Amino acid sequence: MKKFLSIMLALVLALGCLAGCGEPASSSTSGDGAATAFRIGGTGPLTGGAAIYGTAVANAAKIAVDEINAKGGIQFELRYEDDAHDAEKAVNAYNILKDWEMQIFMGSVTSAPGVATSAEANADNIFFLTPSGSSTDVLGGVADPLTGTVSIPRKSNVFQICFTDPNQGLASAQYIVDKNLGEKIAVIYKNDDVYSTGIYNSFAAKAAELNLNIVSTTTFTTDSQTDFSVQIAAAKDAGADLIFLPMYYDAASLILTQADAIGYAPKFFGVDGMDGILAVEGFDTALAEGVMLLTPFAADAEDEATQNFVAKYEAAYGETPNQFAADAYDTVYAIAAALEKAGATPDMTASQLCDVLVAQFTSADFAVDGLTGASMTWSATGEVSKAPKGMMIQDGKYVSMD
Amino acid sequence: MLAFLNHVINGISLGSVYAIIALGYTMVYGIAKMLNFAHGDVIMVGAYICFFAVASYGLHPILGVLLAMLVCTILGMVIERLAYKPLRQAPSLAVLITAIGMSYFLQNSAQLMWGTNQKMFPAIFGKTPFSFGGITISVTTVVTIIACVVIMLALTWFTGNTKMGKAMRACSEDKAAAQLMGINVNTTISITFAIGSALAAVAGVLLCSAYPNLVPTTGSMPGIKAFTAAVFGGIGSIPGALLGGVLLGVIEIMAKAYISTQLSDAIVFAVLIVVLLVKPTGLLGKKIREKV
Amino acid sequence: MKKLRMSKATGINFLTYALVIIAFVVLQVMGNQGMLSSTLKGQLVPICAYVVMALSLNLTVGILGELSLGHAGFMSVGSFAGAVSNVALAASIPDAGLRLAVSMIIAAIFAAIAGVLIGIPVLRLNGDYLAIVTLAFGEIIKSLINNMYIGMDVDGLHASFVQNTLKLEAGGRMILNGPMGIPGIQKTSTFVAGFVLVMIALVVIFNLVGSRSGRAIMALRDNRIAAESVGINVTKYKMMAFVTSAALAGAAGALFAQGQNTIVPSKFDFNTSILILVFVVLGGLGRMWGSIIAAAALTVLPEMLREFADYRMLVYAIVLILVMLITNNPTIKNFFESVLDRIKSGKKAKEGGAEA
Numbered sequence A: 001m002k003k004f005l006s007i008m009l010a011l012v013l014a015l016g017c018l019a020g021c022g023e024p025a026s027s028s029t030s031g032d033g034a035a036t037a038f039r040i041g042g043t044g045p046l047t048g049g050a051a052i053y054g055t056a057v058a059n060a061a062k063i064a065v066d067e068i069n070a071k072g073g074i075q076f077e078l079r080y081e082d083d084a085h086d087a088e089k090a091v092n093a094y095n096i097l098k099d100w101e102m103q104i105f106m107g108s109v110t111s112a113p114g115v116a117t118s119a120e121a122n123a124d125n126i127f128f129l130t131p132s133g134s135s136t137d138v139l140g141g142v143a144d145p146l147t148g149t150v151s152i153p154r155k156s157n158v159f160q161i162c163f164t165d166p167n168q169g170l171a172s173a174q175y176i177v178d179k180n181l182g183e184k185i186a187v188i189y190k191n192d193d194v195y196s197t198g199i200y201n202s203f204a205a206k207a208a209e210l211n212l213n214i215v216s217t218t219t220f221t222t223d224s225q226t227d228f229s230v231q232i233a234a235a236k237d238a239g240a241d242l243i244f245l246p247m248y249y250d251a252a253s254l255i256l257t258q259a260d261a262i263g264y265a266p267k268f269f270g271v272d273g274m275d276g277i278l279a280v281e282g283f284d285t286a287l288a289e290g291v292m293l294l295t296p297f298a299a300d301a302e303d304e305a306t307q308n309f310v311a312k313y314e315a316a317y318g319e320t321p322n323q324f325a326a327d328a329y330d331t332v333y334a335i336a337a338a339l340e341k342a343g344a345t346p347d348m349t350a351s352q353l354c355d356v357l358v359a360q361f362t363s364a365d366f367a368v369d370g371l372t373g374a375s376m377t378w379s380a381t382g383e384v385s386k387a388p389k390g391m392m393i394q395d396g397k398y399v400s401m402d
Numbered sequence B: 001m002l003a004f005l006n007h008v009i010n011g012i013s014l015g016s017v018y019a020i021i022a023l024g025y026t027m028v029y030g031i032a033k034m035l036n037f038a039h040g041d042v043i044m045v046g047a048y049i050c051f052f053a054v055a056s057y058g059l060h061p062i063l064g065v066l067l068a069m070l071v072c073t074i075l076g077m078v079i080e081r082l083a084y085k086p087l088r089q090a091p092s093l094a095v096l097i098t099a100i101g102m103s104y105f106l107q108n109s110a111q112l113m114w115g116t117n118q119k120m121f122p123a124i125f126g127k128t129p130f131s132f133g134g135i136t137i138s139v140t141t142v143v144t145i146i147a148c149v150v151i152m153l154a155l156t157w158f159t160g161n162t163k164m165g166k167a168m169r170a171c172s173e174d175k176a177a178a179q180l181m182g183i184n185v186n187t188t189i190s191i192t193f194a195i196g197s198a199l200a201a202v203a204g205v206l207l208c209s210a211y212p213n214l215v216p217t218t219g220s221m222p223g224i225k226a227f228t229a230a231v232f233g234g235i236g237s238i239p240g241a242l243l244g245g246v247l248l249g250v251i252e253i254m255a256k257a258y259i260s261t262q263l264s265d266a267i268v269f270a271v272l273i274v275v276l277l278v279k280p281t282g283l284l285g286k287k288i289r290e291k292v
Numbered sequence C: 001m002k003k004l005r006m007s008k009a010t011g012i013n014f015l016t017y018a019l020v021i022i023a024f025v026v027l028q029v030m031g032n033q034g035m036l037s038s039t040l041k042g043q044l045v046p047i048c049a050y051v052v053m054a055l056s057l058n059l060t061v062g063i064l065g066e067l068s069l070g071h072a073g074f075m076s077v078g079s080f081a082g083a084v085s086n087v088a089l090a091a092s093i094p095d096a097g098l099r100l101a102v103s104m105i106i107a108a109i110f111a112a113i114a115g116v117l118i119g120i121p122v123l124r125l126n127g128d129y130l131a132i133v134t135l136a137f138g139e140i141i142k143s144l145i146n147n148m149y150i151g152m153d154v155d156g157l158h159a160s161f162v163q164n165t166l167k168l169e170a171g172g173r174m175i176l177n178g179p180m181g182i183p184g185i186q187k188t189s190t191f192v193a194g195f196v197l198v199m200i201a202l203v204v205i206f207n208l209v210g211s212r213s214g215r216a217i218m219a220l221r222d223n224r225i226a227a228e229s230v231g232i233n234v235t236k237y238k239m240m241a242f243v244t245s246a247a248l249a250g251a252a253g254a255l256f257a258q259g260q261n262t263i264v265p266s267k268f269d270f271n272t273s274i275l276i277l278v279f280v281v282l283g284g285l286g287r288m289w290g291s292i293i294a295a296a297a298l299t300v301l302p303e304m305l306r307e308f309a310d311y312r313m314l315v316y317a318i319v320l321i322l323v324m325l326i327t328n329n330p331t332i333k334n335f336f337e338s339v340l341d342r343i344k345s346g347k348k349a350k351e352g353g354a355e356a
Helices: A001-031 A051-071 A087-099 A111-124 A165-177 A194-209 A229-237 A247-259 A304-317 A323-342 A351-363 B003-031 B039-056 B061-087 B092-114 B141-159 B161-173 B175-178 B185-212 B218-232 B238-259 B264-277 C007-031 C038-061 C071-088 C096-122 C127-146 C191-210 C212-222 C224-229 C234-255 C272-281 C290-327 C328-356
Strands: A037-046 A074-084 A104-108 A127-130 A158-160 A184-189 A214-218 A242-245 A265-268 A290-297 A368-370 A373-376 A387-394 A397-400 B130-132 B135-137 C146-151 C158-160 C173-177
Touching: A037 A051, A037 A087, A037 A111, A037 A323, A037 A351, A051 A074, A051 A304, A051 A323, A074 A087, A074 A323, A074 C290, A087 A111, A087 C038, A087 C071, A087 C290, A104 A111, A104 A323, A104 A351, A104 C127, A111 A127, A111 A158, A111 A194, A127 A323, A127 C007, A127 C071, A165 A194, A165 A242, A165 A290, A184 A194, A184 A229, A194 A214, A194 B218, A214 A229, A229 A247, A229 B003, A229 B238, A242 A247, A247 A265, A304 A323, A323 A368, A323 A373, A323 C007, A323 C328, B003 B039, B003 B135, B003 B141, B003 B185, B003 B218, B003 B238, B039 B061, B039 B185, B039 B218, B061 B092, B061 B185, B061 C290, B092 C272, B130 C234, B141 B161, B141 B185, B141 B238, B161 B175, B161 B185, B175 B185, B218 B238, B218 B264, B218 C127, B238 B264, C007 C038, C007 C191, C007 C290, C038 C071, C038 C191, C038 C212, C038 C234, C038 C272, C038 C290, C071 C096, C071 C191, C071 C234, C071 C272, C096 C127, C096 C191, C096 C234, C127 C146, C127 C272, C191 C212, C191 C234, C191 C290, C191 C328, C212 C224, C212 C234, C272 C290
Parallel strands: A037 A074, A037 A104, A104 A127, A127 A158, A184 A214, A184 A242, A242 A265, A265 A290
Antiparallel strands: A290 A387, A368 A373, A387 A397, B130 B135, C146 C158, C146 C173
């Protein structure tokens, strides 16, 4: 009983403390008078198994913000919060950012958290532009490729820099048919992952429409992402000459290694998540020879903007940036371009900025040149207009296939 | 038939990796009577040490493995001294939670020190597989199976015939009685952790040689699977860990190959449940007679 | 002076109710006054859900004395059952509060059924073997829901397994979309609903524990063979505690899911089960008020540690280890007990002085 009372007391103190902590952050900032910088926030997995993607986005966003701030025009203040690839924690992180008086939201890096935070941002009318949350449920209003029904109404202030998962699936199937890349197709996808399943579903629907011959479809999950011998053997036994891999490069690198170990060398076709495979420390790039992928970004592209970004990223973080990083870099620049064009000022509220930015992004004459696409435009559905580029890995480098 | 044999061999490859992790689990459990959930993360540390030794400093793989064993042994003893030893008298669940805290600690430290980007573990046993008549078996698998058997025999011999080993068994039977017999229980448990952690380093190197994807969370899922394997074989039983690990691997591959890749996780665990219902103390577990 | 005499247990129960009510009133008033940060406001419903999860697991681990590593499985069943029924009942029960209550009941029923199915084989086992089987069940549930597709159109609910083969009429919608989970949940859970559920859970647990059945359950925990020998039906009482625990977890899952915008099956994995077990152990086995405080504190803690940026989860791990070490350190325990004793004796002496 006495223990109970003492702990009860401690709890009351802690509660008081909590209330105290919640307060000052918001009061001190609004007391500053005219704000000078736009507050941009974002959430992403900075810890845990998906931390590769979150850290890439947070790092690249910081590079872009530093560059823009150095130019002297529009000024940004950037804050990234960890969501550990979990929708519940992402909403907590979003609320932290809201308490910080975030004005513009770079969304969540991964899909499931993005679905949650986009709903919150939609309710609060805070502009949402995600670099990489590619599920259509983030945008809302897009029909499911298998059933043709819409689960979530369109969230009108939510936009994406990356292409949506179904679009990638459609484009991949179309590309394979157009270029006549394979007769017998095998698919391996990750069936506890929103991204991978999203691409697979639309790929399967489109493949049926185009009469692609899919001879083997196998899956794996986070829990079984070590051994792929069965999936590879199934493709091999079915005589597949092309394996479609809608997944991130961490799993794909294992598949390439294990297929090579049994001397099976079909064509491999990946999506934008495959980008980054060449930069994995210790990866034998010979294994990826001939791998094809649809991606908007290649770190060894010759243009000046990409080289500048890659050099800065490597200097700051010691790693080659992947497509997530490039998308994040473009996100910040797209926001800056829209703010500049609209003549928005940092003393506007988040809701005012949201209306201004939505008007810009959906206007016909707003286009952004970025690392991941030239003159990207957005439609009212929130999707970006850029087209995936077909790339092939040759001698450890990406070579355009078009 | 050929396909079936290849699946069996793949199952054994996967299973031998589970087995070698399970040996460490079962060793610590058998003697210290605690579920060391941080074991999987010690494996990850071992793999990172070996990776840096071989890939960054160009050391010979054998030296890399020895270095990893050394570091993990020290790490294991430090963890034991700081986090587990003060809880010797505490309820076993308190130790379990501390071990989970330690697991988070190791994962997050690894992330801060070595970054989140994956590293491909070098093929230290070469890439050319043995193949005869359409059946291929990788060198890593052969090494892992040999390592498993050697470690199992060595541990069985060690716990059965050496003075320290007998002290360990005494501690596992009854700590208080062992202490009365003049056995230093604390030292014995420390040494158990040292051995368990050295095994973890070997397991880490073999895990990453077979499945060369190295990230700070590399050890967690194989750790849980290995724990399952150890229980499957009868936790605390050294041959049981080997048997449980190999069977778990084979079942996993067979479930994927002949039933469904989508449901394989569910099938593996369902088989585990059925086995435990038939043999409630695992395949080779000791029946403990209950006393009032 | 006349004093109301009550047993120690009743006193603690009473104080536990008081704790919950006071915390609720304080938070509710602070919320109305705009004194709560958005972060804490957003966490109120999850905190209630985790509190109920911790209470229900404490029934299994603390009162029944069996280690369960798969409690998130019941939460998962409850979450998906609750969220699906929320969508499905949207037309027939327009009132959000009533719909939430109904969906929680449905969730509790589904979770209880899962509890029975799991309990029959599991409760025959002991100790770590039981723990691993509960872990296995948690993984199986995760894997099954991952392969489940439920849609709705004018004809009602449709479901398919492994492959999404649903043919929905125009105007229909997917509700549960396999690995993508349920993407568009209407938030219907409120803090008030969470508070009510915590109170219900406490009433159920305290009544069970204080009853004849509760004593039988604890007798099983303390000495199964002795309990059996005096004629206690092992299976019946174990099952009673286990299924009650599962049903409460299911209701908590429904509360949780309907406080989120989206839930995915992989959320309810081994790590979530472990998280809830941490609440229970930290709060003390069998000590319900401890579970409440531990669940609330450990849910808020990671958000409060955001100041540490990259070191956040590292600090969290260290806090966890230190708390376990400190609460189990005999020297510190003795020190606090002696301090409390001194305060108590000092108070008694003073009281004595005043009376004299």
